[in-house]
Amino acid sequence: MTLSARNSLEGTIEELQLGGVMAHVVVRVGQNLIESVITRRSAEEMKLKVGDKVSAVIKSTEVMLLKD
Amino acid sequence: MTLSARNSLEGTIEELQLGGVMAHVVVRVGQNLIESVITRRSAEEMKLKVGDKVSAVIKSTEVMLLKD
Amino acid sequence: MTLSARNSLEGTIEELQLGGVMAHVVVRVGQNLIESVITRRSAEEMKLKVGDKVSAVIKSTEVMLLKD
Amino acid sequence: MTLSARNSLEGTIEELQLGGVMAHVVVRVGQNLIESVITRRSAEEMKLKVGDKVSAVIKSTEVMLLKD
Amino acid sequence: MTLSARNSLEGTIEELQLGGVMAHVVVRVGQNLIESVITRRSAEEMKLKVGDKVSAVIKSTEVMLLKD
Amino acid sequence: MTLSARNSLEGTIEELQLGGVMAHVVVRVGQNLIESVITRRSAEEMKLKVGDKVSAVIKSTEVMLLKD
Numbered sequence: 001m002t003l004s005a006r007n008s009l010e011g012t013i014e015e016l017q018l019g020g021v022m023a024h025v026v027v028r029v030g031q032n033l034i035e036s037v038i039t040r041r042s043a044e045e046m047k048l049k050v051g052d053k054v055s056a057v058i059k060s061t062e063v064m065l066l067k068d
Numbered sequence: 069m070t071l072s073a074r075n076s077l078e079g080t081i082e083e084l085q086l087g088g089v090m091a092h093v094v095v096r097v098g099q100n101l102i103e104s105v106i107t108r109r110s111a112e113e114m115k116l117k118v119g120d121k122v123s124a125v126i127k128s129t130e131v132m133l134l135k136d
Numbered sequence: 137m138t139l140s141a142r143n144s145l146e147g148t149i150e151e152l153q154l155g156g157v158m159a160h161v162v163v164r165v166g167q168n169l170i171e172s173v174i175t176r177r178s179a180e181e182m183k184l185k186v187g188d189k190v191s192a193v194i195k196s197t198e199v200m201l202l203k204d
Numbered sequence: 205m206t207l208s209a210r211n212s213l214e215g216t217i218e219e220l221q222l223g224g225v226m227a228h229v230v231v232r233v234g235q236n237l238i239e240s241v242i243t244r245r246s247a248e249e250m251k252l253k254v255g256d257k258v259s260a261v262i263k264s265t266e267v268m269l270l271k272d
Numbered sequence: 273m274t275l276s277a278r279n280s281l282e283g284t285i286e287e288l289q290l291g292g293v294m295a296h297v298v299v300r301v302g303q304n305l306i307e308s309v310i311t312r313r314s315a316e317e318m319k320l321k322v323g324d325k326v327s328a329v330i331k332s333t334e335v336m337l338l339k340d
Numbered sequence: 341m342t343l344s345a346r347n348s349l350e351g352t353i354e355e356l357q358l359g360g361v362m363a364h365v366v367v368r369v370g371q372n373l374i375e376s377v378i379t380r381r382s383a384e385e386m387k388l389k390v391g392d393k394v395s396a397v398i399k400s401t402e403v404m405l406l407k408d
Contacts, residue, residue: 001137003193004178004269006103008134019360020223021241024379025133030098035074036131037361037379039196039228039241042140046135055134057139060175061265061401062130063104065093065344066076066123067114069341071397072337072382087156088291089309092175105157105175107296107309107400110344125343128379129197129333133140142239144270155292160311161269166234171210172267173293173311182271191270197333198266199240201229201276202212202259203250205273207329208314208405224359225377243332243364243377246276261275264311265401278375280406297405302370307346308403318407327406334402335376337365338348338395339386 007058009034013050018043027056075126077102081118086111095124143194145170149186154179163192211262213238217254222247231260279330281306285322290315299328347398349374353390358383367396 011029023043025036034056048054079097091111093104102124116122147165159179161172170192184190215233227247229240238260252258283301295315297308306328320326351369363383365376374396388394 002182002271003139004172004174004182005132006175006178009100017361019362021221021226021228022223022361024128024361024381027133029100032077032097034126034131035128035379035381036133036140037128038133038140039142039239041228041239042133042142046133046138046140048133048135052135057132057134058102058126058130059268060092060103060105062126063102064073064125064399065095065104065106065110065114065116066125067116067120067342070339070386071343072376072378072386074379074382085157087158089289089294089296090157090291092157092177103175103177104344106344107307107346109296109307110346114342114344127336132195134137136137141268145236153293155294158293160264160293160313163269165236168213168233170262170267171264171311171313172269173264174269178269182269184269184271188271193268193270194238194262194266196228196239196241198262199238200209200261200331201231201240201242201246201250201252202261203252203256203274205406205408206318207275208308208310208318210311210314225357225362225364226359240276242276243278243375245364245375246278250274250276263404277404281372296400299405301372304349304369306398306403307400308405309400310405314405318405320405320407324407329404329406330374330398330402332364332375332377334398335374336345336397337367337376337378337382337386337388338397339388339392 005057006060009056013052013054016048016050073125074128077124081120084116084118141193142196145192149188152184152186209261210264213260217256220252220254277329278332281328285324288320288322345397346400349396353392356388356390
């Protein structure tokens with residue numbers, strides 16, 4: 001099964017905060033922390049919890065570049 | 069100067085392909101390759117080239133999570 | 137395997153146009169045509185062609201609502 | 205009046221949940237359920253309620269493809 | 273007719289560049305130039321040309337904030 | 341320091357509403373009001389408050405066009 005989104009970073013959930021509609025999830029990927037905001041419903045249906053192995057999936061058109 | 073986007077990953081450009089309107093940029097971030105599609109105009113104005121140090125900047129609402 | 141994106145619509149590719157960096161794909165989903173723009177690289181690596189069964193996957197934050 | 209977003213799917217609101225800032229809306233489109241997260245302010249100003257006819261509007265660059 | 277996207281800025285097209293799949297459009301909005309990348313198909317079907325009055329429509333979740 | 345996002349509009353915060361996970365920010369840019377939804381964490385870490393000078397930053401692929 002292949003998804004067209006070109007970025008997938010494996011990591012571990014370090015923090016999970018549920019709001020009314022959205023959820024804020026912090027994922028450790030190597031030395032970086034990746035923050036994700038998904039729906040609360042997805043967080044609940046996926047039964048996400050601290051320590052879970054997940055991948056952060058990102059479309060290439062959503063990746064901006066910054067240069068000094 | 070602070071941007072509200074919560075994710076910033078430092079890396080080095082490994083590949084750069086220019087199209088008519090868009091540009092495809094591959095950035096090495098540690099052991100991962102991050103792919104970014106930006107406008108050709110930004111790639112040119114930023115004078116992006118292979119070997120440049122850049123950061124990949126991503127809003128948290130654009131980070132999906134995948135769990136096995 | 138579950139993705140946090142909440143929308144997945146099964147359909148069949150009706151049309152595929154490759155550009156230099158991006159690809160335009162038209163997918164029939166029941167009585168609707170869904171149009172998707174992905175990277176040319178994804179279209180090629182996924183070996184997409186007319187007639188392929190695919191799902192259109194969309195994050196809920198990307199779905200706007202229009203009311204008359 | 206034409207919008208550049210290429211996808212517009214007509215449906216009926218089946219469920220509406222208001223949070224502090226965002227609102228989660230479920231729209232029936234034929235045999236599919238489409239989930240949308242918009243601002244609470246838009247939901248209120250549009251006076252959205254269960255049973256309303258709405259269209260789900262989606263830019264083509266936000267439609268990913270998944271192939272088995 | 274109301275769209276949930278909360279930002280709409282009226283302006284005039286100053287420049288239009290067509291690529292194979294995408295189109296780059298520059299819109300003057302008061303003293304600002306707003307740049308938009310849409311599909312070539314939308315640009316053609318909307319018959320966009322320099323001098324056209326258009327509105328730039330942007331979802332609030334796509335607006336980042338930068339503070340010095 | 342240059343970001344690939346092509347739109348940056350200077351303005352002043354007129355209103356700020358914090359939710360559990362997200363924050364809704366209204367920015368006056370000349371004669372327009374621009375609405376932004378960012379994470380509550382960004383709003384807090386950036387210490388955003390009414391009266392702050394900020395720029396609204398938007399990727400060109402997130403700008404749709406509407407024509408009468």
